[in-house]
Amino acid sequence: MDQDSGERRRTRTLLGATAVAGALLLAAVTPSPYVVEQPGPVVDTLGEAEDDGKSVPVISIEGAETYPTSGSLNLLTVSILGNREQPRSWLALVPALLDPTQRIAPVDEFFPEGVTVEERDTENAVLMDSSQMQAAAAAFRALGQEVRTVLTVAGVAESGPAAGELEAGDRIVSLNGRKLADFTELRRGVAASEDRAAVRLGIERDGEPQELELTPRAPREGEEPMLGITVAARYELPAEVDFSLTRIGGPSAGLVFALAVLDRLTPGELLEGHTVSGTGTITDAGEVGAIGGLAQKMWAADRAGSELFLMPLANCADLPDRRPPGLRIAPVATLDEAVQAIEAVNAGEEPRGVERCAAAS
Known part of the structure; x- marks a missing residue:
């Protein structure tokens, strides 16, 4: 009887260890929808x-x-450890659970659907x-030194308000008929637009002045309205x-x-x-x-x-x-x-x- 009990315990232990090893192996090879920020x-x-x-x-x-x-x-x-192309496994997330210097975040937070690692790096x-x-x-x-600002469009979001209207290289000159002194004025003017209210954006394209009417839109609820463009500011610095x-x-x-x-x-x-x-x-x-x-x-x-x-x-x-x-x-x-x-x-x-x-x- 004692021998049978010991054999059953060993069998249960072996089965338990096998199950744990299998679960760990599965966790080590199964991609997760998360990345680690450290x-x-x-x-x-x-x-x-x-x-x-x-x-x-x-x-x-x-x-x-x-x-x-x-x-x-x-x-x-x-x-950022992990991305859509090289996802972190579930097992690789475990150390971040125990380390206050690390954070587990959804991969969408850093690599939205349709955005490649190369595009994000660019x-x-x-x-x-x-x-x-x-x-x-x-x-x-x-x-107290004078700095002049030149604003240009560096990129246009495919689904943003400016898609099909603005192009990379366009020089942004004015907003609602008022010349822009710097990027801050542009951002504030666009953010101040009321919901579904269009703004008039004065630009220069290939040296030719144009005026476009665009309707800013908030990317997410609670965020300020934007035009869906990346703006590069070039400054005429004293040095x-x-x-x-x-x-x-x-x-x-x-x-x-x-x-x-x-x-x-x-x-x-x-x-x-x-x-x-x-x-x-x-x-x-x-x-x-x-x-x-x-x-x-x-x-x-x-x-x-x-x-x-x-x-x-x-x-x-x-x-x-x-x-x-x-x-x-x-x-x-x-x-x-x-x-x-x-x-x-x-x-x-x-x-x-x-x-x-x-x-x-």
Whole structure:
């Protein structure tokens, strides 16, 4: 009897182990509809980067006097593991469940249906180029120098309001009969249009002026109306500014780029040897906008030994409950506020922190 009981236990154990092994094998080979978002590379914009095997300054300025500085001013990135073409398996998602620095997200959030990885990379490259020039323009304007703006259409969404009307390369000149000074005016004017109310967009195509009537539409409920175009802003800057990063895309480094250019163009040291990391889009007028991957960038800032983490005030709703202990966080809405936060740290004071989020809500 005891021998039979022992044999049955061994059989049940073997069957259980086989079932678990089978389930793990199935989970390891079955694609999931999710990706994993995790902290990505950190780049010191005041330092150097690799370009064709050579070390070159991340930011170089010609045609204006520049000044030495110290400290680290880090831009932060996120890495996305998985896509539609190379999906993550269900088993590969398990570590992210246990790691607060990672997030599991639907693949549609980063790779919408019909958008290839190459197309997404191309769009992010355009956004990065645009953000760099907006950052440079914001820095020069913060110094009181004149910057002229040329807006052009870089891309048109196939299902957007501008499909079949606007073309890549069109120069955008006016909105509702009023000349546009910068991208901010265009965005605000389009966003202010009432539901189903058309706007008049003045353009130049092959040197010929035209006026088109378009009806902005919100991509999703609760979002501001848009024309469904990607706009590239070219600026006539007082000096030439070159950015050497080629493997990072998207617009979220704009704030840090602007701070780095501003630091290089002004006497004295903005950081005074401190390590500051930040994220946020920026307009050519110095307004800081929301980004994605806030939690992952926060953890990346902590790993980089940051004494201050600058984040967009517009991302307050995305602040995670679990944050790196001891990390000083300063939500900002403008380039000026970011400079003030850094200056407070330099003076041994506390900048306005996450309590701003409660006030903003």
